Amino acid sequence: MLQEVLKASDGTDVVDVFPFVAGAWGGxxxxxxxxxxxLRRTVSRALTATAEEIDRALTRARAYAPEVATLAPAARADILEAASRNATAHRDGLARLLALELGKPLKDSRTEIDRVAATFAVCAAEARRIDGELLPVAGWPTGIGHTALTYRAPAGVALAITPFNAPANLLAHKLGASFAAGNTTLVKAPPQAPATSAAVVALLLDSGLPSQAVQLLYGYGDIGAALCAAEQVDVISFTGSAATGNAVARAAGAKRLALELGGNAATIVCEDADPAQAATVCARTGYSNSGQSCISVQRVYVHRSLYGDFLDAFTAVVDTLVVGDPLDDATDVGSMVDEGAAERVVTWAKEAVDLGATVVRGGTRDGATAAPTIVADPPPHASVVVHEVFGALVAVMPYDDFDTVLDQCNSSRYGLQAGLFTHDITRILTAWRRLEVGGLIVNGSSNFRLDHVPFGGVKDSGFGREAPRWLIDDYTVVKTLVLRGLSVWGENRELPKEAL
Known part of the structure; x- marks a missing residue:
């Protein structure tokens, strides 16, 4: 299937992909x-899951779970390492798929596939280190004479619901970690990236993934809701908007959840920072993937003493960004996911102007391509400050007091990640303690991620951490073994007194 998908994407034909259910492609x-x-034309086509296919996938997943759990961690790791190599081998073809389906520039698409390869490699390493504990039960009187151990067992059936903005890498995280943990996984692909999702699943199957370990379904929210509510599902990993995350939680009921939701990321530039260097980083990371990242730079708070210099430098870098055809290697900013998303950038920029802000650049769109937009000094109640724009717009605002700006950052309902430019260790530790976020990037913008470190948020940004090691915690359950009357520890409550 992988070769067929990649070959179709090389031309101008529609890329047809199919569900993968019960070990076979078709629907x-x-x-x-x-x-x-x-391109504004159909580039890919999938088949929406029917009620019968959903039922069959759930029934088979339940039956497959014990089989997949018997595969040794070393065997899982070998398959994931092969998938890492194959992702690298097919880097250009997979990147082209991303560019076609999502308008993501080739340079960013190649970076995403590089991350897919790295993520599979990390998942392989984590599969090899799944372990348990010998518990110190003999440290308490009731435990004397006994032994207790634990190990992390597969949860069973995992459901992975992936978003459109990084469909390849986030699928690699969810499916890779789930398989590393020994689960079978149901994948609900985003409707905006069916071919990319099929390609990642096919790549894993070509790398030796057992057919029992994955099933792939396409559709909209109703398909996801049906899967979330199914009693056969043991754990759900979802990435998407806060509103949809709430719907997932309601449909799931009493299931284990890992939710990585929205963001309205802030970056602070302190008075000891280099404004030109900070501006370059913020501009490059504020418009990558047209700002369609939950940690994309949206709010930049700059100390008033540097505000003018920062804004000038920021604007100069934005002026160098090449906007256009995502299949052109020179393009920095391609199109957004659809015209509605691009219109949100235009509308919110206009609203900010009506409230007293200045649009320094952008504020326009051509179809789904939004011009990189800079909004200077919007008021705190403007949509560009309060809500998640998830688009090619960055708001730049001055601040005077560090304590106050921390409060301004925390005023958001979201709390995923923040950036901080400073060399003052006191400010760094204060911000780390006080900012209501899951991660703080020092001397970088909010938009920085390493795929092998914990990633996730607080408040409406969700809960759980999406990196292979931490996802495996969500994808496994702790099982305890107690050996009564058998002890590896000392059993005496006291030593006999020596005869004098």
Whole structure:
């Protein structure tokens, strides 16, 4: 299947992909067509899951779970390492798929596939280190004479619901970690990236992943809701908006959840920072993937003493960004996911102007391509400050007091990640303690991630941490073994007194 998908994406034909259910590619549901946001034509087509296919996938997943759990961690790791190598081998073809389906520039798409390869490699390493504990039960009187151990067992059936903005790498995280943990996984692909999702699943199957370990379904929110509510599912990993995350939690009921939701990321530039260097980083990371990242730079608070210099430098870097065809290697900013998303950038920029802000650059769109937009000094109640724009817009605001700006950052309902430019260790530790976020990036913008460190948020940004090691905690359950009357520890409550 992988070769067929990549070959189709090389031309101008529509890329047809199918569900993968019960070990076979195929389906009978109505077509789900994806219009490439830059090309403005159908670029891929999948088959929406039917009720019968959903039931069959759930039934088979339940039956497959014990089988997959018997595969040794070393065997899982070998397969994931092969998938890492194959991702690198097919880097250009996979990147082209991303560019076609999502309008993501080739340079960013290649970076995402590089991250897929790295993520699979990390998942392989984590599979090899899954372990348990010998518990210190003999440290308490009731435990004397006994032994207790634990190990992390597969949860069983995992459901992975992936978003459109990084469909390849986030699928690699969810599916890779789930398999590393020994689960079988149901994948609900984003409707905006059916071919990319199919390609990642096919790549894993080509790398030796047992067919029992994965099933792939396409559709919209109703398909996801049905899967979330299914009693056969043991654990759900979801990445998407806060509103959809709440719907997932309601549908799931009493299931284990890992939710990585929205963001409204802030970056603080202190008075001891280099404004030109900070501006370059913020500009490069504020418009990558057209700002469609939950940690993309959206709010930049700059100390008033540096505000003018920062804004000038920031604007100068934005002026160098190449906007256009995502299939052109020179392009920095491609199109957004659809015209509605691009219109949100335009509308919110206009609202900010009505409230007294200045649009320094952008504020326009051509179809789904939003011009990189800079909004200077919007008021605290403007949409560009309060809500998640998830688009090619950055708001730049001055501040006077460090304590106050921390409060301004915390005023958001979101708390995923923040950036801080300073060399003052006191400020760094204060911000780390006080900012209500899951991660703080020092001397970098909010938009920085290493795939092998914990990633996740607080408040409406969700809960759980999405990196292989921490996802494996969500994808496994602790099982305890107690050996009564058998002890590896000392059993005497006291030593006999020596005869004098």
């Amino acid at each position: 009978v549901g109505p077509p789900l067509e994806r219009t490439g946001p830059y």
